Amino acid sequence: MADDLELRFERTVQAEARIEPRDWMPDGYRKTLIRQIAQHAHSEIIGMQPEGNWISRAPSLRRKAILLAKVQDEAGHGLYLYSATETLGADREDLTTKLIEGRQKYSSIFNYPTLTFADVGVIGWLVDGAAICNQVPLCRTSYGPYARAMIRICKEESFHQRQGYELLMTMMRGTQQQRDMVQDSVNRWWWPALMMFGPPDDESPNTAQSMAWRIKRDTNDELRQKFVNMSVPQAEALGVTFPDPELKWNEERGQYDFGTPDWDEFWQVVKGGGVCNAQRVAHRRKAHEDGAWVREAAVAHAAKQAVTKEGAA
Amino acid sequence: MSTSWPLWEVFVRGKRGLNHVHVGSLHAPDAEMALRNARDVYTRRNEGVSIWVVPATAITASSPDEKDPFFAPSGDKVYRHPTFYAIPEDVPHL
Numbered sequence: 001m002a003d004d005l006e007l008r009f010e011r012t013v014q015a016e017a018r019i020e021p022r023d024w025m026p027d028g029y030r031k032t033l034i035r036q037i038a039q040h041a042h043s044e045i046i047g048m049q050p051e052g053n054w055i056s057r058a059p060s061l062r063r064k065a066i067l068l069a070k071v072q073d074e075a076g077h078g079l080y081l082y083s084a085t086e087t088l089g090a091d092r093e094d095l096t097t098k099l100i101e102g103r104q105k106y107s108s109i110f111n112y113p114t115l116t117f118a119d120v121g122v123i124g125w126l127v128d129g130a131a132i133c134n135q136v137p138l139c140r141t142s143y144g145p146y147a148r149a150m151i152r153i154c155k156e157e158s159f160h161q162r163q164g165y166e167l168l169m170t171m172m173r174g175t176q177q178q179r180d181m182v183q184d185s186v187n188r189w190w191w192p193a194l195m196m197f198g199p200p201d202d203e204s205p206n207t208a209q210s211m212a213w214r215i216k217r218d219t220n221d222e223l224r225q226k227f228v229n230m231s232v233p234q235a236e237a238l239g240v241t242f243p244d245p246e247l248k249w250n251e252e253r254g255q256y257d258f259g260t261p262d263w264d265e266f267w268q269v270v271k272g273g274g275v276c277n278a279q280r281v282a283h284r285r286k287a288h289e290d291g292a293w294v295r296e297a298a299v300a301h302a303a304k305q306a307v308t309k310e311g312a313a
Numbered sequence: 314m315s316t317s318w319p320l321w322e323v324f325v326r327g328k329r330g331l332n333h334v335h336v337g338s339l340h341a342p343d344a345e346m347a348l349r350n351a352r353d354v355y356t357r358r359n360e361g362v363s364i365w366v367v368p369a370t371a372i373t374a375s376s377p378d379e380k381d382p383f384f385a386p387s388g389d390k391v392y393r394h395p396t397f398y399a400i401p402e403d404v405p406h407l
Contacts, residue, residue, distance in 0.1 A: 295316040302343035
């Protein structure tokens with residue numbers, strides 16, 4: 001019987017059909033998905049902080065309204081994804097607890113500080129650009145609720161990337177000081193953006209299984225290369241350079257060659273040693289704990305309303 | 314006191330003339346808040362003209378394990394489809 005179920009699961013996945021919440025699935029598949037989707041959801045939620053840092057200091061009402069909408073989208077993305085984990089039997093409260101106790105991770109990119117307003121533009125262009133590269137293939141991931149959440153997210157990320165690029169184009173048309181600010185920001189974010197695709201393929205032990213299950217559709221290195229190829233002409237159009245002396249077109253490969261990210265730095269940030277790790281998690285914990293009375297009051301209000309309604313009926 | 318809010322399933326009618334379609338779920342303390350949260354989470358870009366929220370516990374679903382026997386009654390009734398009937402090609406409007 002178990003073999004039958006497993007066979008049916010394998011066939012469904014190989015036929016490019018979707019696995020849905022109440023279908024039988026291997027324990028490993030369920031665990032991998034919960035871990036990956038939760039990590040993704042946490043990234044969206046923590047990702048509100050670096051940009052939220054600039055909402056009150058946006059240089060115009062237009063930029064403030066755009067930034068508010070973008071940060072609100074990140075909250076929405078986190079919620080779509082938490083909703084997907086719950087279809088696998090995860091508990092929302094439990095996931096939040098794991099995040100604020102540091103037992104589940106989020107994307108390391110959000111442990112870097114946003115020092116200038118140009119960072120808002122560069123995050124939109126490069127960080128959201130890298131996220132889109134990662135996420136577009138996930139629209140075809142084998143688990144239905146995850147794929148559907150990714151479709152919604154990708155539609156919205158497109159606005160994020162374009163607003164960032166437009167912001168940078170505006171700054172590049174400004175003063176020399178503003179152009180320098182953009183270049184400085186690109187210099188700081190380029191390598192961390194390349195690290196967003198994860199460790200090199202030969203150091204990514206889970207990739208093979210995830211690809212067999214059709215959870216993951218491309219390897220880390222394939223996506224990283226694709227992102228570099230896409231970004232170089234965009235940088236040229238903008239008038240900035242990437243801080244990589246090895247970056248050059250390879251006629252033979254039909255792709256750009258590029259240098260190796262500092263993987264020691266990557267692992268150091270993953271393990272909690274980044275500039276903002278402690279601050280990001282502490283802020284999330286404080287928001288959760290400070291909001292406890294609101295959650296309690298809402299439950300009390302709902303209970304009271306239910307009683308009043310019953311009495312009136 | 315437990316502060317965890319119940320789960321609601323959200324259905325959105327994209328525009329007049331279409332059915333409500335399931336879009337996801339969310340937590341809320343009561344139906345009214347569920348509607349407001351659904352508006353903020355699932356319709357930030359004019360995706361809907363109407364929203365339904367349903368307590369997740371109120372939904373009864375068929376079991377995927379019984380998929381074959383459960384839907385079997387319609388499997389062998391090809392005569393329910395118009396293509397089952399052979400009609401000469403020169404008969405119009407049929």
